[in-house]
Each structure stands twice: as C-alpha cells, then as structure tokens.
Amino acid sequence: MNNEFIEDPLAYIEAIQEIKYSCRKCGRKAVIPAGVKRQICHWCGHWVYADKKVEFREKFKEIKRRSEK
Numbered sequence: 001m002n003n004e005f006i007e008d009p010l011a012y013i014e015a016i017q018e019i020k021y022s023c024r025k026c027g028r029k030a031v032i033p034a035g036v037k038r039q040i041c042h043w044c045g046h047w048v049y050a051d052k053k054v055e056f057r058e059k060f061k062e063i064k065r066r067s068e069k
Contacts, residue, residue: 023048 020029023041030039030048037054038047049055 019050021048021050 016031019031019033021032022029023044023046025046026041026044028041028043030041032039032048032050036050038049038058040046041048047055047058049058
C-alpha cells in the first residue's frame with residue numbers, strides 16, 4: 001500500500017471513488033481496478049463494465065457466439 005494513503009485516508013477514499021462503477025441492473029457500485037475490463041456485481045451477479053466500448057464488444061461477442069450455434 002502506498003504510504004501517501006496511510007498518511008491521508010481521505011486521499012485513499014477519493015482514489016477508490018474514482019474506480020467505482022455502477023451496475024446497470026441493480027445500481028450498486030463495484031470497484032474495478034486499472035487493467036481489469038469488468039467485474040461481477042456482488043449484489044445481483046451481472047457484469048459491471050469500466051468502459052462502454054468494452055461492454056459493447058463483450059456483448060457483441062456473446063451475441064455472435066449464440067448465433068453460431
């Protein structure tokens with residue numbers, strides 16, 4: 001852990017707030033660290049995406065996969 005956050009807990013809280021994203025299904029916030037595209041919402045079990053472009057690509061892949069069957 002960074003010593004800056006130990007000395008200033010408010011900076012830690014602000015840093016966490018910057019990487020929280022809302023679930024489109026239930027509205028709960030999920031923490032998605034840098035380098036991770038998506039996380040599963042711990043409340044409802046749906047995917048929470050950090051970026052709309054990534055969400056579009058993943059959903060498109062899923063639709064394409066289903067249509068190939």
